[in-house]
Amino acid sequence: MTNAAQIDPDNLDFDPDALRAKYRAERDKRLRPDGNNQYTRIEGNLAHYVDDPYGAVMPRAGQSDLIEYLIIGGGFGGLVTAARLKEAGFEDVRILEHGGDFGGTWYWNRYPGAACDTEAYIYLPLCEETGYLPRHKFAFQSEILAHAQRIGRHYDLYEGALFHTAVTDLAWQEDAGRWLVRTNRGDALQARFVIMSNGPLNTPKLPGVPGIEAFEGHTFHTSRWDYAYTGGSSEGHLTGLQDKRVAIIGTGATAVQCIPHLGASAKALYVYQRTPSSIDVRNNRPTDPAWAASLTPGWQKARMENFNVLTSGGVVEQDLVMDGWTEIIRNLISMANFRGSAIPREDVPRLMELADFQKMNAIRARVDEVVEDPATAAALKPWYRQFCKRPCFHDEYLPTFNQPNVHLIDTAGQGVERITARGVVANGVETPVDCIIFATGFEVGTAFTHRAGYDVTGRDGLKLSEAWAEGMRSLHGLFVHGFPNLLITSNAQSGFTTNFPHAMDERAQHMAYLFGALKQRGAKRLEATAEGEAAWVDTMLKASRMSEAFQAECTPGYYNNEGQPNPKSAQNGSYGRGPVRFFELLAGWREVGDCDGLRFD
Numbered sequence: 001m002t003n004a005a006q007i008d009p010d011n012l013d014f015d016p017d018a019l020r021a022k023y024r025a026e027r028d029k030r031l032r033p034d035g036n037n038q039y040t041r042i043e044g045n046l047a048h049y050v051d052d053p054y055g056a057v058m059p060r061a062g063q064s065d066l067i068e069y070l071i072i073g074g075g076f077g078g079l080v081t082a083a084r085l086k087e088a089g090f091e092d093v094r095i096l097e098h099g100g101d102f103g104g105t106w107y108w109n110r111y112p113g114a115a116c117d118t119e120a121y122i123y124l125p126l127c128e129e130t131g132y133l134p135r136h137k138f139a140f141q142s143e144i145l146a147h148a149q150r151i152g153r154h155y156d157l158y159e160g161a162l163f164h165t166a167v168t169d170l171a172w173q174e175d176a177g178r179w180l181v182r183t184n185r186g187d188a189l190q191a192r193f194v195i196m197s198n199g200p201l202n203t204p205k206l207p208g209v210p211g212i213e214a215f216e217g218h219t220f221h222t223s224r225w226d227y228a229y230t231g232g233s234s235e236g237h238l239t240g241l242q243d244k245r246v247a248i249i250g251t252g253a254t255a256v257q258c259i260p261h262l263g264a265s266a267k268a269l270y271v272y273q274r275t276p277s278s279i280d281v282r283n284n285r286p287t288d289p290a291w292a293a294s295l296t297p298g299w300q301k302a303r304m305e306n307f308n309v310l311t312s313g314g315v316v317e318q319d320l321v322m323d324g325w326t327e328i329i330r331n332l333i334s335m336a337n338f339r340g341s342a343i344p345r346e347d348v349p350r351l352m353e354l355a356d357f358q359k360m361n362a363i364r365a366r367v368d369e370v371v372e373d374p375a376t377a378a379a380l381k382p383w384y385r386q387f388c389k390r391p392c393f394h395d396e397y398l399p400t401f402n403q404p405n406v407h408l409i410d411t412a413g414q415g416v417e418r419i420t421a422r423g424v425v426a427n428g429v430e431t432p433v434d435c436i437i438f439a440t441g442f443e444v445g446t447a448f449t450h451r452a453g454y455d456v457t458g459r460d461g462l463k464l465s466e467a468w469a470e471g472m473r474s475l476h477g478l479f480v481h482g483f484p485n486l487l488i489t490s491n492a493q494s495g496f497t498t499n500f501p502h503a504m505d506e507r508a509q510h511m512a513y514l515f516g517a518l519k520q521r522g523a524k525r526l527e528a529t530a531e532g533e534a535a536w537v538d539t540m541l542k543a544s545r546m547s548e549a550f551q552a553e554c555t556p557g558y559y560n561n562e563g564q565p566n567p568k569s570a571q572n573g574s575y576g577r578g579p580v581r582f583f584e585l586l587a588g589w590r591e592v593g594d595c596d597g598l599r600f601d
Contacts, residue, residue, distance in 0.1 A: 027553070042221075052224070053228070062188065063188075065189055066191075068092035068193065069090060069092060072198060073198045074099065075105055077504040078095050081508040094160045097163050100163050101149065103144070105199065107148070110141055111223075111258045113258045115284075118500075120137060122321065124147050125502075127147075128297070134287060136287060137283075162185070169181075170194065170457065192524070194487070198452050204223050210418040210419070211419035212419055214420060215436060217435055218434065218435040222258060232261070238264075247431065247433040250439030263406040268433075270431055273380075275556075278363050278392060281366075304502045307499055311325050314580060373402075379408055388554030389557045456486065464480065473533050473537055475598065476493070476536060479526070481532075492574065502579075503579060514595070528599075532596065
């Protein structure tokens with residue numbers, strides 16, 4: 001970890017005003033009027049970019065089963081939800097998944113070097129329940145996918161699961177009191193309850209630059225890695241690239257992990273960068289057997305909560321995780337507490353900003369320490385607040401740029417100009433290549449129905465796209481008025497934590513409670529009331545104002561709708577007071593027991 005020494009906020013060795021000006025200048029040259037529209041949706045002639053290269057689609061007949069609890073999505077969110085429902089005694093649980101197996105993101109993201117950057121001991125859910133302990137502090141893709149499959153086996157979730165299946169239509173049948181779920185495999189399923197766990201990052205996107213279809217070489221998206229072309233596996237060893245000139249477009253979290261493997265294998269690698277990522281020390285290591293033997297029952301939940309408090313800005317007696325995420329917060333808290341405990345509330349934002357400057361100065365200094373060429377080092381330095389973009393942690397990424405076959409093509413925030421039949425054009429220069437890899441991420445900030453690939457029709461023909469035309473409306477991010485027995489599990493209007501499976505588990509246990517409450521009341525339907533929904537939207541708006549102001553100052557990225565925060569951003573975002581407060585809010589709501597804001601029929 002790149003530690004920043006504690007400093008006196010009144011005697012700084014840097015100029016905060018100069019840094020603010022630099023951050024604004026770097027942000028402004030990256031602002032684009034098209035925002036999220038700069039990306040191209042993968043459809044039509046581009047649809048082959050989302051074909052599954054990992055498993056054949058097996059023929060099967062369409063089904064018309066009656067199902068009690070249908071979960072859309074077989075990633076960790078869907079798996080944890082199914083597990084908690086089964087633990088609570090709800091047996092008729094089925095999962096419908098677009099991929100060929102459980103895993104979600106970890107089914108699709110098999111690029112070389114793929115690994116979690118949140119500690120595996122807290123990121124892999126249900127470790128105690130399944131009797132598993134990760135092999136490394138940060139687990140690699142193959143182990144994470146295997147754990148998803150382990151959960152599926154442990155809770156008998158493969159029974160009746162529908163893989164390589166995508167929802168095409170979801171409509172409420174008032175007379176039957178069920179949802180009719182149509183799919184691309186000819187299914188017409190009827191489910192009493194539908195839980196949408198589609199995930200926040202599930203629809204790949206391409207850069208909206210001219211010429212993508214004109215390129216005559218080989219191309220693919222990182223979420224559909226073509227090992228038939230590159231050779232190797234998610235562990236690297238890409239022997240098929242030894243005589244290839246490769247371009248990779250994008251330098252976000254995925255690119256940071258796969259670029260070292262590309263650099264080690266390709267004849268020439270050209271890295272096209274619009275905005276550099278923040279790269280901190282990773283320091284991965286095998287699990288210590290002595291530490292593993294010392295664990296006592298309840299260790300994972302305690303560790304998850306410890307991490308969550310720290311990364312929400314809280315104070316704990318001991319940092320159990322001690323990784324790059326918690327080190328960031330430790331530095332911020334240390335800075336804020338420099339003067340002692342009596343800090344005026346109005347001083348906290350300024351002190352936190354200074355601590356952020358200090359941390360990012362250390363991040364930039366590390367680039368100079370590692371990267372040998374001064375011009376390349378300068379281009380790799382991130383000029384923005386730490387949480388404007390997703391922080392990255394890697395020990396091989398920066399050294400890769402010292403290799404003679406690796407070339408950074410920095411576009412000064414402008415991005416790639418166009419793609420030709422022969423290669424990539426940036427800064428007015430065409431570079432011929434044999435292969436282009438798109439590390440351009442997933443859709444974020446587009447309409448939920450756009451990302452899901454289908455709309456939802458509720459009571460009286462109301463479409464979810466219509467209900468959310470002026471922004472998302474829900475109760476606790478789970479229930480929507482006009483859509484009975486539909487539950488939505490996502491980051492939107494709920495508590496977000498970088499340890500995403502933890503948030504999913506909290507919501508899963510909340511859902512199990514709600515289905516128990518429904519059973520106790522002898523009811524068959526539950527739905528948010530109009531009043532409960534309106535009250536929660538108002539709470540969201542009040543709690544998110546500070547976050548909205550912070551994001552407006554950030555360099556463009558998917559955190560701030562590509563530099564275009566709008567009035568819907570606060571309403572569509574996560575709960576502004578953080579995950580700890582949100583989880584406490586749900587727990588308090590359950591303790592009261594009257595299920596305020598919900599209607600049972």
